Amino acid sequence: GQNIDQPTEMTATEGAIVQINCTYQTSGFNGLFWYQQHAGEAPTFLSYNVLDGLEEKGRFSSFLSRSKGYSYLLLKELQMKDSASDLCAVMDSNYQLIWGAGTKLIIKP
Amino acid sequence: GAVVSQHPSWVICKSGTSVKIECRSLDFQATTMFWYRQFPKQSLMLMATSNEGSKATYEQGVEKDKFLINHASLTLSTLTVTSAHPEDSSFYICSARGDTHQETQYFGPGTRLLVL
Numbered sequence: 001g002q003n004i005d006q007p008t009e010m011t012a013t014e015g016a017i018v019q020i021n022c023t024y025q026t027s028g029f030n031g032l033f034w035y036q037q038h039a040g041e042a043p044t045f046l047s048y049n050v051l052d053g054l055e056e057k058g059r060f061s062s063f064l065s066r067s068k069g070y071s072y073l074l075l076k077e078l079q080m081k082d083s084a085s086d087l088c089a090v091m092d093s094n095y096q097l098i099w100g101a102g103t104k105l106i107i108k109p
Numbered sequence: 110g111a112v113v114s115q116h117p118s119w120v121i122c123k124s125g126t127s128v129k130i131e132c133r134s135l136d137f138q139a140t141t142m143f144w145y146r147q148f149p150k151q152s153l154m155l156m157a158t159s160n161e162g163s164k165a166t167y168e169q170g171v172e173k174d175k176f177l178i179n180h181a182s183l184t185l186s187t188l189t190v191t192s193a194h195p196e197d198s199s200f201y202i203c204s205a206r207g208d209t210h211q212e213t214q215y216f217g218p219g220t221r222l223l224v225l
Contacts, residue, residue: 091212
């Protein structure tokens with residue numbers, strides 16, 4: 001079966017750095033996405049990785065290792081507004097998105 | 110770019126009535142649109158995938174006669190919840206994938222449905 005694993009919840013301090021891991025097992029691979037969803041709102045696109053390596057975009061970076069079926073989302077200089085659920089999703093061979101359950105990130109002052 | 114709108118953002122209706130939700134891509138042509146449902150504190154659940162001009166593909170367990178999807182143009186898809194019941198109360202979110210950045214789905218703001 002297809003499976004996306006990510007931690008249920010993480011807590012970090014304002015101004016710090018946090019890394020959210022995601023491991024996956026899917027039928028085929030056409031890229032991995034990270035989305036952010038604030039409570040009561042729809043998800044917003046953060047990043048897309050299809051090749052191995054690190055993609056950096058401002059305070060956010062996303063890393064992919066296809067051989068290990070592994071990705072992480074790195075958030076630097078955490079702000080209170082980063083409190084949200086971060087969702088990992090993999091596009092399979094049919095170009096369907098397989099969603100993880102999301103990691104609830106709690107930022108403390 | 111890549112803005113998706115949904116209307117209405119909130120709807121409250123009586124049990125047994127039908128509700129239509131619109132999803133529009135505002136600045137790109139959406140060759141594929143997706144409809145999701147999300148219950149409180151749960152993951153996104155894909156309901157169906159629709160391609161412009163063809164019938165929607167429904168996920169297992171989703172009743173196609175209850176959740177009618179129409180994708181009549183490259184910028185508009187509609188979801189109609191027919192004979193809504195309280196258990197249909199949820200957060201319905203559409204997303205769209207276009208002809209550029211074909212991999213990425215862009216989400217609408219969602220529609221909260223409350224069936225009394």
